Amino acid sequence: MSGSLLFVGHTGECSGAEKVMLTLVDVALAQGRRVVVACPGGPLAEALPAGCVHVRLPRLGMWGQTGLGRIVGLAGLPVRWLTGALRLRRVLAVERPRVVCNSLFALPSLRLAVAGTSHRTHARWLVHDTLSSRKQRLVARWGRAAVAGAVAVSRASAIPVRECGYPVVVAPHGVPIPPSLSRSAPRADSTARVGILASVTEWKGHRVLLDAVAQVPDVRLDVAGTPFPGDEPFLDELRRRAEQPDLRGRVSFLGRVDPAEVFAVWDVTVSASTSPEAGPLVALEAMAHGVPVVGTDHGGTAEHLADGAGILVPPGDAKALAEALRLLVTEPGLRNELVITARRRVEEHHDIEVTLPAMVDALWGTSVTL
Incomplete structure (x- = not known):
């Protein structure tokens, strides 16, 4: 050629x-x-x-x-x-x-x-x-x-x-589609792990997510990703927020990660962007791996998660995001329905x-x- x-x-x-x-x-x-x-x-x-x-x-x-x-x-x-x-x-x-x-x-x-x-x-x-x-x-x-x-x-x-x-x-x-799903609902006696995998920059919604997790006891948050040049002060701000009493000890900053490794242990993935994304790859990757996704209701995220493939919440709404997280970690039946629907969506439209x-x-x- x-x-x-x-x-x-x-x-x-x-x-x-x-x-x-x-x-x-x-x-x-x-x-x-x-x-x-x-x-x-x-x-x-x-x-x-x-x-x-x-x-x-x-x-x-x-x-x-x-x-x-x-x-x-x-x-x-x-x-x-x-x-x-x-x-x-x-x-x-x-x-x-x-x-x-x-x-x-x-x-x-x-x-x-x-x-x-x-x-x-x-x-x-x-x-x-x-x-x-x-x-x-x-x-x-x-x-x-x-x-x-x-x-x-x-x-x-x-x-x-x-x-x-x-x-x-x-x-x-x-996205590549793993041959099978290995995820299962979180055990009743375990702390659910919620994750965000995104560049650490302001419009990705990290502030909103931290405020949401603060409202959901017994949930841990993993922040995966690194800041863009110039966004290092924003990462420092997030670390300070995570040290407040309502979050202390429940937030981990992972830096750069292998997506497959975190999807293997996360119970929920969040795409919290406050500005609309064209089509976040991380949402599709999580869906392919059997991890339910909560995303903001605009842009390509709304397309990916429509019709029961995920849960959509208004952008910037920490209360609504907290309610969605609470629902997913306490309702394994709903979680399993989302996983099945999301996997089918990826197989049919995003292979x-x-x-x-x-x-x-x-x-x-x-x-x-x-």
């Missing part, structure tokens, strides 16, 4: 969107393609497989929660976008690749890079965001000239992108053996056989 592919990302971190991109890189390499990944340095670049060319970009998005870090990050965006564009333009001139833009905040650099060239006709934006803010919509509209169309990972993420003027197709996420070839075909028009 000939032809090169250029993947463009805005961050050097490695969360859900970047993990999807790494899977696509593996497929492209297996097809015999030359693969170039343009992204900042960091864990993502370190995870690139052998045979993949890395072009280092500046950070193309924001970082930091508040204060000087936020101001500096915002002020430097135009310069970083232009620097990224100059590096991308050199790659486009030499490689003449098909382009997959893997993130919203890489679109401005890509637009500047393709200005006056023919590369727009071959570029696709793989949408991992549900555009929920004015800032996101402005960036999406401005970046429209960079790409021929978009591939969204959920119906919820497709709607606002279509409203920004993009032709959009939907190619859902998929990576089916979804990955469909996504590849949508992005660069070549089906693959797995």
